[in-house]
Amino acid sequence: MSADNPLTHFDAQGQAHMVDVGDKAHTARVARAAGSITMLPATFALVRDGNAKKGDVLGVARIAGIQASKRTSDLIPLCHPIALTKVSVDFSLDEANNRVDCEVTARTTGQTGVEMEALTAVSVALLTIYDMCKAVDRGMRIDGIHLLEKAGGKSGHWTAE
Amino acid sequence: MSADNPLTHFDAQGQAHMVDVGDKAHTARVARAAGSITMLPATFALVRDGNAKKGDVLGVARIAGIQASKRTSDLIPLCHPIALTKVSVDFSLDEANNRVDCEVTARTTGQTGVEMEALTAVSVALLTIYDMCKAVDRGMRIDGIHLLEKAGGKSGHWTAE
């Protein structure tokens, strides 16, 4: 972090740049992120009961999330390109709240963290659920996209409280 | 909507497909979507005071959102490709809640709606804010991504209550 600007993505003149990570250590890095989508009870039932017979909404959303994580540096302007070594996208169903919860784990060995890769996968997985259910429920809402945990690199281990 | 499956993105056998819109009318279509990101007061101050001198966080996020809307059909597996005729990304600052609100309007003239394009732009714009501020605040949270309004096409005018 420069003395002049706490936002490291900008230089001392306030110009955006892709910050130099060339001197950072190559370490094993992991990030976990989460988010959820809330829907009408009838929509929730369709997603819950979906499968290879009726329509596997979560299976399609999982693939979309994994693919999006690989495009993160293409979508987020100042992100460094990163060769992910693992991405998994898990869903759990909160029956009481008609809500699908999504959690993503991303890993690499490199010079910069994979938080954005995990958060991007969560976002696109949830958007894909919206897309597949929007014909029956336009009022769905995506909430709580946040980082759960980050490890590796100089900043060390971080977990959401 | 088929008799067999309320989720139109799946056929009667439950297989995902890109549904045929070839017989739909070419009409003017618009969608508005919103979402927000909440951060620490000190982070909020950095974003609020940002400008071409100190670092224009919202300016970069706006560009990222616009570009992402053009890639929607590349990110969301069953979305149809669409030639957007307009995209705008607006931010407003909620001082009381240390929250940046984002609203996107997307337009086209075509055979299918642009809800996903608006929602994707909101999501990527907010992720870009997260990316630019994460060095000082890993606990930011993205909430309330939802559709505000949709017009054009057979399903008519829809607004969130």
Next chain:
Amino acid sequence: MSADNPLTHFDAQGQAHMVDVGDKAHTARVARAAGSITMLPATFALVRDGNAKKGDVLGVARIAGIQASKRTSDLIPLCHPIALTKVSVDFSLDEANNRVDCEVTARTTGQTGVEMEALTAVSVALLTIYDMCKAVDRGMRIDGIHLLEKAGGKSGHWTAE
């Protein structure tokens, strides 16, 4: 087709170009293409028995094929960009030959055909099956990628014999 060159993707000097389709009529166009992948009996059994519980190989391959069809003009240098209105990817299992057959239908309304979109979807769907099964069977073989049918446009209706 120019008098000088039966290969319309080259001009009279033999230089590759994206040929002008601006004067062609906007008509409804459809293409169907097919192909297959042959594997060991044990591999075939894994694919056949796959489902949302054990691993839905064909579900993932279907999504990959649909997404690839949307990138056709990005992959095939002289292809025109096209707004597909429908893509479906169907698989059938040939037990006797330990073979998965894939058939794709693509549609648009426009000035040029969608054969390449259908053929690209078939190819990428089959490559995805290879990828998912290669840990147990490196000797799989993809064969018979060809056009089944084409309709719309000046060249009229064509079907493979």
Next chain:
Amino acid sequence: MSADNPLTHFDAQGQAHMVDVGDKAHTARVARAAGSITMLPATFALVRDGNAKKGDVLGVARIAGIQASKRTSDLIPLCHPIALTKVSVDFSLDEANNRVDCEVTARTTGQTGVEMEALTAVSVALLTIYDMCKAVDRGMRIDGIHLLEKAGGKSGHWTAE
């Protein structure tokens, strides 16, 4: 390979994931793949006689194959991103069968193999030949896409019989 699932691209619950390769060794890896396209004699003559004067079909297809190999992880959902260090695409002409044979070699130094990169290059190179010749021959057929050889990594040297 997990005890629960011989298909490593799925976890014990049958959910697709991008499998963790972070603990694999960085080794020199190479893959060779092949495939072919069969056409009418007159079409074959056009391709064979093509050159910078009349239209270099194979030159364009070679570029398309090389570029496609760099997009493999973008096309095949569960493929890891890989920094290829070499790709070559070679064609040979089988006059007796009016067939163009394609062979691709891909190399990297990394944690995962490059079979999919080689197979994707073969597929897209052959699709590009189809595209350039389809105005005179819609019945061309792509066959025999398969892996010839793979070296590097824990699974060792593999060659097609």
Next chain:
Amino acid sequence: MSADNPLTHFDAQGQAHMVDVGDKAHTARVARAAGSITMLPATFALVRDGNAKKGDVLGVARIAGIQASKRTSDLIPLCHPIALTKVSVDFSLDEANNRVDCEVTARTTGQTGVEMEALTAVSVALLTIYDMCKAVDRGMRIDGIHLLEKAGGKSGHWTAE
């Protein structure tokens, strides 16, 4: 052009947006652009003598230019996506100046012009020549990228003096 801002890509508040072209007429549009690259005499001789035997530098650059034109809206943030109906990339050799001149023609029928598509094709075609020759000549220089002509749309016919 708004009363407030002669730069139409910004709104009255100075915020970048993708301007609304939904009310513009669908007309036939064409743009021609040019540019050149100057090199050492020995490099120029290699390019001039290149062919399918020795290495067809211009053939590869032509394909790169055509493909780049199809990605214009992906590269230039506020460009509208456009379905090009034709792109051609022509080179001529200026022996006296050891210079390769490039001219591109792009066409579409739509609501916005194709100047950026033509200029992007010129730029990437010339960069590709640089890439292929840089091992023998790092001092090459790209100059004179400019629009030659534009027709179609409300602004009418424009030609460079």
Next chain:
Amino acid sequence: MSADNPLTHFDAQGQAHMVDVGDKAHTARVARAAGSITMLPATFALVRDGNAKKGDVLGVARIAGIQASKRTSDLIPLCHPIALTKVSVDFSLDEANNRVDCEVTARTTGQTGVEMEALTAVSVALLTIYDMCKAVDRGMRIDGIHLLEKAGGKSGHWTAE
């Protein structure tokens, strides 16, 4: 460089390939490139006075250049994919000549240089300025795109005279 062909991007038979860099050393590499765009005095004044209030042309162009550098291997057919560790895009204003000068620095640690990444960023940044100002000035001209400096790798330090 092979004995047969000074253009290393072609093999001894003149066929384009992505040359093998697998045996090159992983070294710190940097490249600097420059270019400029000349415009009418009134256009220059708009760009010079632009800011987050009136429209930050250079801020948008900077982001476009950074993003384009990450796509270099996707645009330039025989470029190797590279994980950039830093990219910065700087503009300076030449009032006397109504010219915006652009300079880009790119860095990586790897087996091949980043000249093309720097040159691509310059080109797309300047094209983006053209795009944003073309409504008031179609006659702008991009010139002088060239490499300033290159360091790292076997070929050593190179600077433009």
